Amino acid sequence: MRKRIIAIILCALMTVSVFAGGNSETADSKGKTTITVMGGAHLVSVAEIVLQDYMEQHPDIDIRFEKYSYAEYPTKMRIALSQGDTDPDIMIIHDEFVNQLALAGLLKDVTDLIDMDNTVNVLAPATVDGKIYGIPNQVTNQYVFLYRKDVYDKLGLVPPKTFDEFFEQALILKDNGYFAGAWDPSNANCDNMFYDFLYMLGGKVLNDDGSISLDKAEEAIELLQKCWDAGIFHQSIQSDSTEYWTAYNAGLIAAFPGPGANAAYYETNVDPTGNGGYGDIGIAPIMKFAEEGPATYIHNTEYWAISENTDEPEIAADILKYLTQTVEADMLFCNVNEAGIMAKYSTGFIPGLEAVASGEGVDPWPAYGGEKVVSILSKDILENKENLVLPFVDRRSAEIGTIISTVLGEMFLNNTYPDAASAVAAMKAQIEAI
Amino acid sequence: MKPGNTWIEIKRKRHCYAWLSPFIILFLWLQLYPALYGLFISFTDYDGLISMSLVGFDNYGKAFQDPLFWKSLGNTFLLWLYIVPARTFLALILAVILNSKKLIGTTIYRSVILLPYITASAIVAIVFRILLTSDGGLINAIIGTRIGWLDTPELSKVSIAFMNIWRMTGYFALVLLAGMQKIPESVHEAAALDGCGPIRKFFRITIPLMSSEIFFVSLISTIWIFQNVSDVMVLTNGGPVNSSTTLVYYVYRNAFEFSKMGYSSALSYILFAMLIVFSFLLVKFYYGKTEEGK
Incomplete structure (x- = not known):
């Protein structure tokens, strides 16, 4: 009898413990x-x-x-x-x-x-x-131009004002053994650079009412193609992959336009004893991609x-x-x-x-050689505060990003789409099917 | 048994039911209820928050027209093909080595081969990322060339298979070792008296007598591969270009990244149905063989 009582008590305790940890x-x-x-x-x-x-x-x-x-x-x-x-x-x-x-x-x-x-x-x-x-x-997460001041000084370059200037500089950097950014179409996050190009051209993925736009998407892909074909990019995901930081600290990357939030990554990831120009990183306003495009845009x-x-x-x-x-x-x-x-x-x-x-x-x-980068970013936001561009996003955005990355990967790696127009048509069809 | 007798029997064994009650409550609450609720959700457009209207079999129909569903299914089958034969074979080899009487310190080896299995899969994946990264990865540094282990569609699945085999083989080796040790020594001795060499003994005696353990390893391997999401998530994120997206990872993404709980539940039930068919075929194949043996 005593055993049974003990067993029942134990069972009751075990059952009660199932419901433990209720509302705080x-x-x-x-x-x-x-x-x-x-x-x-x-x-x-x-x-x-x-x-x-x-x-x-x-x-x-x-x-x-x-x-x-x-x-x-x-x-x-x-x-x-x-x-x-x-x-x-x-x-x-x-x-x-x-x-x-x-x-x-x-x-x-x-x-x-x-x-x-x-x-x-x-x-x-x-x-x-x-x-x-x-x-x-x-x-303070707007698109900005980050670069190696020591390399730019050595080659007599100044931060570009237009995309064409940037592309010419990138070819000069390439001839001198440097990359002007990083992009990897095989990576699931390769849509990020597409967004940079698209929004800087004045385009959109979604309109403010949530309808699909993809305005300027063809031009954005064509610019990506031009850069990719010219070999100006290191094949990695900029500021966000082991491959990138290995290449960066080996001194291979001299220009790296990106969102302002990424500027802080260089504070923690650049090796002070490596070849990444620690202390010589510069920040400048992003170049204009198109006459009708914005001065910058807030990544997210x-x-x-x-x-x-x-x-x-x-x-x-x-x-x-x-x-x-x-x-x-x-x-x-x-x-x-x-x-x-x-x-x-x-x-x-x-x-x-x-x-x-x-x-x-x-x-x-x-x-950045003692520069107060966050002050520069804040000043830039204040100067552009009347015309700030922040992309419209909603619950579909994660899936849209996956679709865009997949189409770009298939286009650049597998030649699935012969041109930008067919790639954009595929993106549109898949986004509409969400 | 009469109904009255059943009640008396239940009353007489009520302490047994009391002992079982924590499991039964947990099972009903955490397994059966979510599974049935998941089935209900698969017929809705539930987004994980509020929107939930019945859509009939739309989610199931959509799945069969979704190219990524077929791609992830194909990837899963390929991974199964890469992993199960290789892992079972390696586990068998390891079991033979551990069963050897000439081996000193078998207890230590048994613990050591279990280490990859008890290490968190996220940590294993991080280590494998360090090993397999194209630029700066340890393996490429050793072989002195740039191979895109993780960023080429051809090799991404191979890398996942490699990691999964490394992580799980030790566990299955111990399962097979247990089966190997239950074979009576007298069987081996009789075979030796009949002039049977070690290789012949292995193929003619050890393997046939271990068929139930090999079957168990194959079945559990299959189920685990179809259920595994962490390896893909941490090592390749399903890329590049979805080349390593498995069905269960696609289920995960739809549910938790794309907020499509209804569609994700439908995919889960399709996976569930496939696993049942697959397991049924394996069981039928195994018992068919053993019946023939008799």
Whole structure:
């Protein structure tokens, strides 16, 4: 009998343990209010550093940080929000997902939190029916021209003003043993350079109403083909692959136009003792690709948002305002470099951009010879703030990227498409079938 | 048994059911319910958030017209073809070596060959990326030429197969070793008395008597290959140009990257149906053989 009782108790314990770990309470045992911030590991870690002062000033608030890989966080977020979980309260979301979550009614309207006169207008992906559901995080991600100043000085070159000038320089660099960028049509991310060319030519993938455009796509592919045939690119994915950094640190790459966010990668990935010109990296405005094209475009951005399910909307709103609408936070975002976390950028708050652009209190960037690169990027955004181009993206964008990468790969590696027109027709047909 | 007797029997063994209840609850909650819900979702256009309207068999019809579905299916079968025969053969060789009486320190070797299996597949994939990277990769550095192990459509699947074989062979070798050790020594001794040499003994005695273990290894290998998503995800991301996208990776991408839960569930059920047919054929082939043997 005793054995049976013990067995039943054990069974009951095991069964109860199945249901352990239920919903978390908002206020913990010490009376603190708990707020959860969720998103991709890197950007949440950056926020954790930026919010240190805020947490010291608000000892009654316990901010917890949930970090996931970039492949994983949208799923975690979608599951938590759609199940009605009260966590997370605050999220950092890439532009292609914010629209989806807002349409699903899972985000709070944050229109009233935004000082519209003092925020750069990159709010389109976070706007649904005239209401704004996200406040921009990193806007200093515009397309810029990065290059090796030492190589350019040696060869008597200056940063190009037009694409034709860039192409001529690239041929000179090639004759001297250097590549002018990197692109690999076999890589799943090869669509990124296509976007750079397309948007700089004044084209679009999707119109602002979500319809398919692909305007200037043929011209973008033809330019890619011209560069590829001329052999000016190293075959790797620029700033984002082991192959690229191996080639870069071997001194093989002298020009590397790309998004401003990538500028920080050179601070951490260029070997000071290698041949990558550490201390001699330069930054300049991107060349014009076409007369009607923009001066630059913002590659992508992320948005801070509040969950519709949060139990603490006022506190969440206060934290969001601090992160995105204060000069204090901007001055912290532009200098993050501790505990293995490096991210130096400005948010879309204009007084913050102005403070960073002034250079005061901004750390110098050693790989760029002490230049305050984030100040240059902020100044550039302020100069172009009336005409900023941010591509429209939505939940289809990941699949569209896969389609574009596949078509480009098939065209450049397998000769599946004889010309740009047939490649664009294939892209269009596949995107329409999504 | 009368209904009344059944109830008495259940009452008499209620502590057994109590012992089983954690598993039954977990099974119903975490296995059966999601599986049935997945089947329901496969008939909808669910996007993972709110939109869910019934679309009938549209997702299934769409799958058969989707070129990437056929490509990923073909890639999966090719990977199966690359991996299963080679891995089973290598596992058999390893088992023979570990079963050898002349080998000293077999316990250590048994632990060592299991190390790749117990290492997280993401870590293994990172190590293999370092080994196989075209520029700066260790293997290319050793052989002194640039081979696109991961970035050419011809070699991407070979690289995945190579990593998978390295990672899993040790585990299957131990399964085969267990089968090998259960063969009575007297059988080998009788064969030796009849003048049977070691190679003949291996092919005429060891392998036929291990057919159930070899069958188990082939079946589990097949199921695991069809279910494996991490190797492809971490090593090649399905590229280049989808040359290493397997069906289950395509399922994953549709569900979690493209927010197409309905379509992804339909693909999962197609995969499930194929696995059942495949397993059934393997079982039929195996029992057909053993019946003939009798």
